[in-house]
Structure formats: C-alpha cells, structure tokens
Amino acid sequence: MTPRSAPPGLIIAAPASGTGKTTVMLGLLAALRDRGLVVQPFKNGPDYIDPAFHRVASGRESVNLDTWAMGPGMLAGLASTGQGSDLVLAEGSMGLFDGVARKGATGTGAGADLAALMGWPVVLVIDASGQAQTAAAVALGLARFRSDVQVAGVIVNRVASPRHEALVRAGMAEAGLPVLGVLPKRGAIAMPERHLGLVQAEEQPALQALISDAGQLVRENVDLDALIAAAASTATPAAPPRITPPGQRIALARDAAFSFVYPHLLQGWRAAGAEVIPFSPLADQPPDPSADVCWLPGGYPELHGATLAQAHRFRSGLRAFAETKPVHGECGGYMAMGEAIIDKEGIRHPMTGLLGLVTSYEKRKMHLGYRSAVLRQAIPGHVTGGALRGHEFHYSTIVTQPDAPLADVTDANGDPVPETGSTRLQPGGGLSTGTFFHLIAGAS
CATH class of the missing domain: 3.40.50.300 (P-loop containing nucleotide triphosphate hydrolases)
Incomplete structure (x- = not known):
C-alpha cells in the first residue's frame, strides 16, 4: 500500500x-x-x-x-x-x-x-x-x-x-x-x-x-x-523512477580512482534487473568477460597515473573486452580510455588507448557546470539522438582528441561546449565512447 x-x-x-x-x-x-x-x-x-x-x-x-x-x-x-x-x-x-x-x-x-x-x-x-x-x-x-x-x-x-x-x-x-x-x-x-x-x-x-x-x-x-x-513536508510519495541500464551485466570500475557513480543510477539499474559486477583497475583487475558492457566512472585517475600505467592485466583485459563489446567512460573514466594522462608534474602515463584522447593536468583549467547533450552516437542505455542532462567538473586540458565527437553539448545557458566527448568503433565491432560530463538523467 x-x-x-x-x-x-x-x-x-x-x-x-x-x-x-x-x-x-x-x-x-x-x-x-x-x-x-x-x-x-x-x-x-x-x-x-x-x-x-x-x-x-x-x-x-x-x-x-x-x-x-x-x-x-x-x-x-x-x-x-x-x-x-x-x-x-x-x-x-x-x-x-x-x-x-x-x-x-x-x-x-x-x-x-x-x-x-x-x-x-x-x-x-x-x-x-x-x-x-x-x-x-x-x-x-x-x-x-x-x-x-x-x-x-x-x-x-x-x-x-x-x-x-x-x-x-x-x-x-x-x-x-x-x-x-x-x-x-x-x-x-x-x-x-x-x-x-x-x-x-x-x-x-x-x-x-x-x-x-x-x-x-x-x-x-x-x-x-x-x-x-x-521538520515538515508537502511531498507526495511516488514510485521510483524507471532508469534504463546500460546492459544486463555491467562491469563497473570501482575503487579510489573510479568512484563517481550516482546512487540513483545504480539503484535504477538494479531495479531494472541488471547485475552490477565491480572490478578495480588499481588492483590490476580486468572487467569480467561475461559482462555485456563496461562502465568506467569518474574519479581521480590523475592521482594514480603510475599505478594505472603499470596495471597490465587491467589494460589488456579492457582492450580485449572492448574489441567486441561497448565501453563507456565518464570524465576520469573517459581519460583512462585515452592514450595518456599527463599529470601535474608533466609526467606522461600511458592509458588503455581505446580512444585517442590525451589529457593534461600540467596547466590546470577549471571546467565546471551543467551540461545538456544530444547524442550523435548511441551510448549504452541511450540511443542516437537521445537528450541527456549532466554536469562537468574537472581541471584537465585536452591535448589531443582525434576521434569523432560523441554529442552536441551545451551549457546551462544553451551555449555550445567544446568538450563533445569521443567515439571510436573498434576493429572487432565494439564501440568505445566517453564524455567529460557525468550523466544525471535523460532529458524529458
């Protein structure tokens, strides 16, 4: 009742x-x-x-x-x-x-x-x-x-x-x-x-x-x-929102470098019947090969560049997974999908290379604010042309972004944002996508 x-x-x-x-x-x-x-x-x-x-x-x-x-x-x-x-x-x-x-x-x-x-x-x-x-x-x-x-x-x-x-x-x-x-x-x-x-x-x-x-x-x-x-409330109780999961079995990076996942998304995925399978890139764990999608959330990979660069099982396992299955990254996860992260000391740490993105913290620049995105390419859980709402908050600078843009992105005022995300089709047919903005909800 x-x-x-x-x-x-x-x-x-x-x-x-x-x-x-x-x-x-x-x-x-x-x-x-x-x-x-x-x-x-x-x-x-x-x-x-x-x-x-x-x-x-x-x-x-x-x-x-x-x-x-x-x-x-x-x-x-x-x-x-x-x-x-x-x-x-x-x-x-x-x-x-x-x-x-x-x-x-x-x-x-x-x-x-x-x-x-x-x-x-x-x-x-x-x-x-x-x-x-x-x-x-x-x-x-x-x-x-x-x-x-x-x-x-x-x-x-x-x-x-x-x-x-x-x-x-x-x-x-x-x-x-x-x-x-x-x-x-x-x-x-x-x-x-x-x-x-x-x-x-x-x-x-x-x-x-x-x-x-x-x-x-x-x-x-x-x-x-x-x-x-x-304390008081005028709210009327309602059913939990229906959120489409990115897959049935979701390999989710989860550790000190990749920890930024909104609880309402995880709750929505599980409520829809999806299974979330966490793994730790910092512990050199690859995504579970039985999963049908891999999700790399944001976090602080720039603080763990050397460890991630030496995580050979993780890097090779993710590349093998991505050959035939979709992988999506947000902010820090997106950067880890790129060729390299340059830390604040100017040291270049090789990443997984699923995308051509190279980012740097050597010269900090704040990127902050709400984001609206219309997808040029589908991502797990959202179709081409889908409208998304999220936010961006980081200090990294793009050095190289050679891949096709993922979305048309605007800020809260409707002005275009140059950080469009990236998409690349892997040789085996797997699709790799990433964005700097963190997904909050699909736009109604």
Whole structure:
C-alpha cells in the first residue's frame, strides 16, 4: 500500500560555501542516529563527495536531488527513498539561492528550489566569524528572499565566546529567527578539502572519529527537539523512477580512482534487473568477460597515473573486452580510455588507448557546470539522438582528441561546449565512447 504522506524533512543550507554546512550535516546525522532515529540523507545538486560522508554518518545511502537535471516525476520518486524513515535531512549546495540563470527540468539547481518543491523548511547554517548582530541581518535577508521558502531557524557556527554568542542571539531575536543551535569554533573537526571538493570518504582513515566528534558537538550545542519539531513536508510519495541500464551485466570500475557513480543510477539499474559486477583497475583487475558492457566512472585517475600505467592485466583485459563489446567512460573514466594522462608534474602515463584522447593536468583549467547533450552516437542505455542532462567538473586540458565527437553539448545557458566527448568503433565491432560530463538523467 502506498504511504499517504512523506516523512518530515529539513534542508541544511547556508548563505555560501565554506560555512561548515557539511560538518553540521554530519553532526546532525550522527546525533539523531544515536537517538535511535532513522534519518534519510539527500544532497542537493551534482555532488559525489558529500553523499559518501552522509552514508557513513547515517547508515543509509544518500541520494542526489537535482532540480535542473531531474524532472518532477524523477525527483518525487527519488525523494520517496525516505519512506520508512523518521526524518529527512537534505544538504544544500553553495548558497541557498545559488543556481544557474536559466531554469532546467524543474528549477535552477538551487537548494531553495528543492525546498519549495518538497515543502522542506530550511535550517540556515550561519558563520558568525567576524560579525555579531549583522549575522541576523544576513539570515533575515535569506528568510525573506522567497515567499515559497520557509526558514525554520538558524544554527550559528564558529562562535568565539559567550559574549559573541549573546550578541548574535540578540540580533536573531530582533529579526524574529529561532536559534536552534550555537556551535563554538572547533577546527579539529573541519573537513579537509581538495581541488574538486572534499576528500573522498574512503580516503579518511579517521572518518568515524571525525563524525563522532561532529555528533558530540551537535548534541551539546543544538536543540534537537526543536529541530525535529520544525521538520515538515508537502511531498507526495511516488514510485521510483524507471532508469534504463546500460546492459544486463555491467562491469563497473570501482575503487579510489573510479568512484563517481550516482546512487540513483545504480539503484535504477538494479531495479531494472541488471547485475552490477565491480572490478578495480588499481588492483590490476580486468572487467569480467561475461559482462555485456563496461562502465568506467569518474574519479581521480590523475592521482594514480603510475599505478594505472603499470596495471597490465587491467589494460589488456579492457582492450580485449572492448574489441567486441561497448565501453563507456565518464570524465576520469573517459581519460583512462585515452592514450595518456599527463599529470601535474608533466609526467606522461600511458592509458588503455581505446580512444585517442590525451589529457593534461600540467596547466590546470577549471571546467565546471551543467551540461545538456544530444547524442550523435548511441551510448549504452541511450540511443542516437537521445537528450541527456549532466554536469562537468574537472581541471584537465585536452591535448589531443582525434576521434569523432560523441554529442552536441551545451551549457546551462544553451551555449555550445567544446568538450563533445569521443567515439571510436573498434576493429572487432565494439564501440568505445566517453564524455567529460557525468550523466544525471535523460532529458524529458
């Protein structure tokens, strides 16, 4: 029987990146879990790193919800992942109202769009460093900016002293904003960062201790009863979205170099009856020859260039597989399908050579943003002419790209993007394809 109502939820948001939002999110997940509550985490927008931390803190798979790339039916179906939980917590991205200029499938990608769509009130994480009552003015501006977005209260972060706290609380009281918590400065639990965002969960040897510390900080300084009482939802439960898998038996590269796969895609593939067979290129494992397709996701192959160059079983096994079967790569996986990756020291590492692509990190250049693509050539799971939505985020530069373009790609404004991806038919009839953008959803 379909549940009549969705569990209550909140969005943990902020005026900007760098406020401590992820640390607060992890602390809330840990503290509420310690209370015996089942909390379903979500992440607004395109992000691979934060959901992996959410999973460790909550014990549940965190799912991305993206109003630019996903239609309302897909969003409703994925939000229903929270059915059976006591509470939903969704972590925002960047600032609460930060999105692209032109609306996509459902919105601009801003956390505010998701809050309005799901009816989840917002808990603002306000960094009070270097200010006092002015922090309330910032919070009040956020609370009044859109009438369809409800701000339930504020968690004030990085408070320096009792006097500082008193001044901030006075400002919030004047603004009429409930203070749900006040967190003192505690740099020891700050999350380490990398050029593409937070360091991955599996690279954090002390992750459990870090989450435990964040949970203790929240338990001691946040009114969890008030926070739980503030949660709400107007979402209507829906069936999970139907996602066409790239094959029946999918060999999936999965290790520290290739880890960027959205949970909703894996869930959709399995729900459609597909079998996912992981293998590790870093461990010199080839794809299972019984699979009918190989998928190389993004990650950080540039950090493991020497290891991948020496992974002879992986490289020869992938080439043998690709002779007669389709292989698709995204971003880092695409680069590993090329001839070589040049690392930041200028060292050239040979890759698998399924495509002629050569990429370099010697001179960094940011490529960031949503992408729409119309396929010139089919890829596993999507036909020629199919429209896809995704995002691109990397610092590599193309040195050589001799193969045929895979797709016509545009950014969120509709402007053409030169990174079109590549396609090559192998001598045995297998098709090798790759893109710099990460697939989120087919465009409706």
